[in-house]
Amino acid sequence: MSDLKSGTNEDDPTMKLTEILFLNDVIKKHRISGAKMQMIMEDWDFLQLQCALYINSELSGIPLNMAPKKWTRGFVQCLKGKQG
16 A cells, blocks of 8 residues: 555555455354344345446446445456557
8 A cells, every 4th residue: 555645556446356355254254243134135235236346337226325435447447448
């Protein structure tokens, strides 16, 4: 990581993958600790959304409570405009 003012030097897909791995770990810990199924299912839904945004961040129909606060680029957006 670089200093706080300029953020990180990681690209968007790398950061999204980090979020996906973190959420997977959260779900695993909730299952082990015996969390309510509703909480695990909410985590699961959010994980599915993050996986979809990892591929294409221009999805439509995302519920407002799950919409990302910051727009990021998915693989589709990274590949647009590339030639060859």
